[in-house]
Amino acid sequence: MLKTKILLAAVAVTALASAYGESGLKPDAKTVKAVWRDSMVAKNQAGLDRLNQTALEKACSNASDNVASDTEREQLRQAATNSVVYPADGKFLGDWQRGEAIASNGKGMQWSDDPNKPNGGNCYACHQMSPGEVAYGTVGPSLRNYGMRGRSEAMLKYTWAKIWNPQGYRVCSHMPRFGDAGILDEQQIRDVMAYLFDPNSPVNRK
Amino acid sequence: MNRNRRGFLKLAGAAAALSMLPLKVLADFVRPKEAMAATDLKGVFASLGNAQDSDQIRLETPDIAENGAVVPVTVSSAIPGTSKIYLLVEDNPNPLAAAYMIPEGTEAFVQTRVKVAQTCPIYAVVEAGGKLYKTSRETKVTLGGCGG
Amino acid sequence: MLAKSGIAALLRGLSVCSLLFSIAANAQDDPFAEYHEMMGDDNPAIFVIEEGAELWAKPQGPKQASLEQCDLGLGAGVVKGAYAQLPSYFADTKQVMDLEGRLIYCMESLQGRDRADILRKPYSSTGDMGTELEALASYIADQSMGMPIATPQNHPAERAAYAMGEQLFFYRAGPYDFSCATCHRQSDKRIRLQNLPNLTVSAGAGSAYSTWPAYRISQGLVRTMGWRMQNCAKQQRLPQLLPGSEAVVALIEYMSVNGTGTEMAAPGLKR
């Protein structure tokens, strides 16, 4: 299988290069996808179907990091808002200690990860949270003392939706759709919510 | 294609090349030898003997190390007659990582890199005039990269 | 970023006192500045470079030939400066090729070795002591040490590879909706404690590109540019990217052209 793929890839290189090379034009999305596909092999849980783009991924694949038209942006935002599944029992908060473990765990869905283990949230890759963790990223905003911003029903719902599908607030957001894409399950999101809101969570420690 | 575990030259083959040096180069100067095998700090000090705190030992380690696999450590001692320097990593499976014998004519200074299993104090223990002195410093071991 | 390091460089030139300031300034940007400072410049990649030089000259494969006649773009057997001018278009394959792809091609054509066999394990796993491709890439990269990145954009296929690389760079896909750009379009950001190079601008692309291959301290291994690409795709939750493939070449083309002019400093020394 691997061998066939490599041979095909070698052939594809020449064919595609001549197809778009002389034109001097920006390659279209279909060609770009074909190049990704021909350069990859499915490995463990990461199949080639992962190269299929959602409408949102397609609309946000550009240097401007934005959607071309206001109409499309509004459609995508609405679809994301509609995708959010709130907890049926109205319970937004779980166990902050389990939430901390999820926030610290960067594993999940890579072809090198064990698919039988629960995915992590990898929140620390991008966000500051507990003052005790110095190894935090700065790609996203700091979430230190997040719970001090208030614990109203509206705040809980906002945060839940933000974790479930952040595209409902900012289309082309860089944050994964943790609920919508099935990265974290409902209970895991409750636990991460508790990590953000619980007064005893280190996130809210002075 | 992968040259996993490249073979190192076996002792017999190396003998000719090393004729200038004794093969079993060291007397077991760590006394008692159990210190090397001790599984906690208490065990190491039980073997080496007790050490008193000293501000005459300079121990440099980074405050934060990007991972625990390679932590640079520098030790120098201003204690006259320093003859040995030991490096201990408190939470490692065997805390005593390295022991150095410093002969007359060599500065009481060593620099090396050690594995640190998790955030914990690193100790430098110095032997001078038959007595042991120590100092320690904590190095925070954190994740680098994408956290996966 | 550029401004800061420029000031730091100025200060470095002035006096020992200023040197301390520049270290302090860097320490603010990079929490590991002190750690890296203490690591010094003793890069274990020197052993791998040496192995690569031996492997380059070693007769191998059914044809019992060495790679010494391999054309890396500057003519058969020329290794000096070759890496700083890759990827480039090769008339014999009618393709734009990166170093790793070209090395694999030379193993096939000069030594008569089987491509699938070479690709069975191009990169080391944890605990390995290095692969042939890693050693060769280290040796070739070292032969461009100090030379400015000068990836050509003369042939239409080279320009096409750049255009393709740019589109691949912004292509969002997979369960996490990530593209290369998700992490590498902004300056002064970091993931965990690792600074993220902005590959869309010259300074970021240059500093990143010029330091691969690199000895990865945490892995005790030299990692290549192709491995870096494969691992980024893995972290994007995408399938396994193949060395020397069109996507890898195009992405490397995009990065190296953006980094044009930066002096090569590979193999680097990294976390």
Place this chain on the structure above:
Amino acid sequence: MAGSIRIRARLSGDVAEVKALMRHPMETGRRKDSAGNTIPAHFITEVTATSAGKTVLQAQWGAAVSQNPFLSFRIKGAKAGDTVQVQWLDNKGETGVGEATIK
């Protein structure tokens, strides 16, 4: 083994700073390979350095010294042109040796 140790020895005043980098996996015996098998312990246990006919440093190492070990030390009363030899011995009985001239 040729190439298993890289040594640099720089003179500053009458003190030579010696830096040695050794090629060795320094396996702890606690790690597993990708197939889940334990990688056997394999680490340097002893290092000795000599210069101008006498021992200038001896070391006993455990598996906690990092992979591709680095060691630096300083010899007093050194002269340019003197040689420094470093030799290691590991738990499998393998050895490595390297030599440099003080500059």
